[in-house]
Amino acid sequence: MAIFSVYVVNKAGGLIYQLDSYAPRAEAEKTFSYPLDLLLKLHDERVLVAFGQRDGIRVGHAVLAINGVDVNGKYMADGKEVLEYLGNPANYPVSIRFGRPRLTSNEKLMLASMFHSLFAIGSQLSPEQGSSGIEMLETDTFKLHCFQTLTGIKFVVLADPRQAGIDSLLRKIYEIYSDFALKNPFYSLEMPIRCELFDQNLKLALEVAEKAGTFGPGS
Amino acid sequence: MSRQANRGTESKKMSSELFTLTYGALVTQLCKDYENDEDVNKQLDKILFSNFLPRGYNIGVRLIEDFLARSNVGRCHDFRETADVIAKVAFKMYLGITPSITNWSPAGDEFSLILENNPLVDFVELPDNHSSLIYSNLLCGVLRGALEMVQMAVEAKFVQDTLKGDGVTEIRMRFIRRIEDNLPAGEE
DSSP, X not given: OOEEEEEEEOTTSOEEEEEEOOOOOOEEXXXXXXXXXXXXXXXXXXXXXXXXXXXXXXXXXXXXXXXTEEOBTTBOTTSOBHHHHHHOGGGOSEEEEEEOOOOOHHHHHHHHHHHHHHHHHHHHHOSSTTOOOOOEEEOSSOEEEEEEOTTSOEEEEEEOTTOOOHHHHHHHHHHHIIIIITTOTXXXXXXXXXXXXXXXXXXXXXXXXXXXXXXXTTO | OHHHHHHHHHHHHHHHHHHHHHHHHHHHHHHXXXXXXXXXXXXHHXXXXXXXXXXXXXXXXXXXXXXXXXXXXXXXXXXXHXXXXXXXXXXXXXXXXXXXXXXXXXXXXXXXXXXXXXXXXXXXXXXXXXXXXXXXXXXXXXXXXXXXXXXXXXXXXEEEOGGGTOSSEEEEEEEEEEOOTXXXXXXX
């Protein structure tokens, strides 16, 4: 999956649509016996590995599930605290699944507004008048592409750095938005997009972009 | 590109009459909705008039995104450019006609769009009891809504209407001001 996520941000900086489409991240499930040779710590409502990296379990990975049951932040499904549970030798052997923690929807909302502000700062920093704002942000593991329409809506796509044709994908997403979100009379402007057809067509467009590498004139 | 062009002409051939019929149904329904109110006799047409504007406005704010997505025009920096884009690109794309632009005011902030034929009224005659109804006022609302989304406050009104016996349909557009609040980043 070379395209990781799509975010749509409205004029005020609020996130109105988000889609994640990457393959499940590297997760490792192992059975442990007491005492645990990993050092766990509580951080930001999650239980993370602080030290003791081995076998695919890396520092920074979060506890995702215990004995097959998903954990909810720092609490297990039945309400007990994870650290307490793991500190009790009677509960062993225990099977724990570790993986990179997923972003919660609140975190995504915050990130979208932060990006909106950075975008505005970016265009103000420009030495030239009328700069476009952040169009691309490049890191070693992904590239973030952003397209702002004349009406102030931003379409943001996170993709593999080698993925080509994201510009035309962004235009295509704009068209899909103007078709399936705006022409739906039950959709109010600037509100979160909850239109089935928009979802479906967006996913289709992502698939086409990944396969073709680009949107040619024939599409 | 070719697929988009095909889609445009095909759908126009199929749906221009459907569109005219739909618009007509909208008008008659509004007429019926307000017919029973004795108090607003003379005001009837004015209310209908003022009711089209909000409806057109709602269409306009959504249509602008569709227009920008498909036409790839950049931001217009003066009213003349705006007038050109409206007449040559937008009207052509949505109604299949190209109105002409005339009657510029000396300050360059007002102009007229002259429509030789108005597809909305292809098969329509105004009956006597609705002689002051501005049938195509939806268009003014659409123009106003669409331009407001790209930070331009304008006023649009009909000065001539073929339905009332004039030779052509004329829409007068006036630039009020640029909307400075909520500008997208980079547009200041």
